[in-house]
Amino acid sequence: MTKTFANMKLGSYKDSIQSAKPGDIVSMANAHVYIVLAVCDDGSLLIAHSSPPGVKISGTYDQNGNSNSQAVGYAQKIMKTYYPDWYSRYPNCTVDSSFTEPSNVSLFHWNSKTLKDTDQLHSMSINQIIQTLFK
Template identity: 90%
Template sequence: YIYGGGWNEAQTGSGTEALTLGLSKEWKSFYNSQDGTYNYENYMYEIHKGLDCSGYVGWTIYNTLETKSNHGNGYVLKAEEMTKSFANMKLGSYKDSIQNAKPGDIVSMANAHVYIVLAVCEDGSLLIAHSSPPGVKISGTYDQNGNSNSQAVEYAQKIMKTYYPDWYSRYPDCTVDSSFTEPSNVSLFHWNSKTLKDVDKLNSMTVNQIIQTLFQ
């Protein structure tokens, strides 16, 4: 996680990495130079070394929708404005609620964070992908009753431990706090089928089927 990572030097929009298809070699080399004591505050605005929350979501969308690097303005925007902005761009629809969230939906948080929904669990918890200190990771929210030991957290731990063991050994925390689903703090963006088709039919899958499709 780099505060300002993914943005341009002026912090007004997408930077080089967020307009590039594929992974930056500098991200991996910077990761390899760190350990479990990593503190993002020591690397503020060293924008080429990693991604912040908006940078990650913007990079992910660019790599999903675009077919060549350095095309257009990209998708890096202020985290709290992403859901409304993407709806205004006619890419999908906006809701001020995360009820009925679907895989691929984007959630903006009023306290300046943004994440991608991977799956909705039976207990109402969300399995999510986001960039938050110490970095890009898969996490689980609290369940609908406010319990932190949710199904999504359990799934997140299994995914990170199985598929990203080196990361998990350094940074094992896969839980996010209650603000991630607090009704007054969140809004949701849902893609329209013209912009992003659900080719794998993730919307009709169980959580286990989604995980198997994404990670195996």
């Protein structure tokens, strides 16, 4: 997905997610794709993705490999607040370490001509991003 979008001149491809920003698309080697909603101070990513049983907001491990990351805490709060029925059925908001493993992921960043950041998410704190996306 990431290379395809880059080849279409919609943005840039990177084989690292170190510079991930809100709105970026990440492809995994197993063909799973997710959207970055926010980057936390501990390096974890708040993401939107679909995998069995359905669409969820989840958090990745932090940059030190801890599964109890800031993004997981935010994901739990979002799911519990805005999607309580879904959260009560599927409370696990953590994705495994493969979601950020360097050898397993690539990143696509939209260029500003293709997709404008009209809400200025790139300059917001994670709390501001959550407030903007889930008002």
